[in-house]
Amino acid sequence: MASEYAIKTPPQTLDDADATAKPLLEKAKANLGFVPNMYEAMAIAPGVLDTYLYGYALFRGDSGFTPAEQEVVFLAISRENGCAYCMGAHSMLAEKASRVPGDVLAAIREDRAIPDEKLAKLAGFTRIMFRTRGLPRESDVKAFLDAGYKEQHILQIILALAVKTLSNYSNHLNHPELDEAFSAYAW
Secondary structure (H helix, E strand, O other): OOOOOOOOOOOOOOOOOOOOOHHHHHHHEEEEEEEOOHHHHHOOOHHHHHHHHHHHHHHHHHOOHHHHHHHHHHHHHHHHHHHHHHHHHHHHHHHHHHOHHHHHHHHHOOOOOOOOHHHEEEEEHHHHHHOOOOOOOOHHHHHHHOOOOOHHHHHHHHHHHHHHHHHHHHHHHHOOOOOOOHHHHHH
């Protein structure tokens, strides 16, 4: 789902980025081999891109979730927010980098029951955190913890919600085109 409004300020590219945005875009290119369209659009407000990149790195490096679990969290949030760009990008990462089982990825993309019980609990609890704005019931938390997760994972989901809010909402307003690297996973 896209906003009726579209940001009119052109994205910042490596060729024309200001002094604050340029190092962020250069770092992205060094890490990924290209600068995603989403990053160029977020760089219109460099603090948004910087905060996103920082939080994203912290979640990836210290969440206590496996790479597959991290993608399930990001995909569950992006689906809830209706962000086609992030659904495409994280679907590619899920399959190619994080090794999310194909049936799990398809279930999340199609809003069907997830066939892996633990990943289903993770996606379900992430959706509860999203829908309740961080006010889960005790029974929701108990079910999540009973699935093998810890309380620190709840706080890590909050970090993922913050990161995805930055990217999903920015994408709703910036309407970045899905990069070639993710195009086979358009949603």
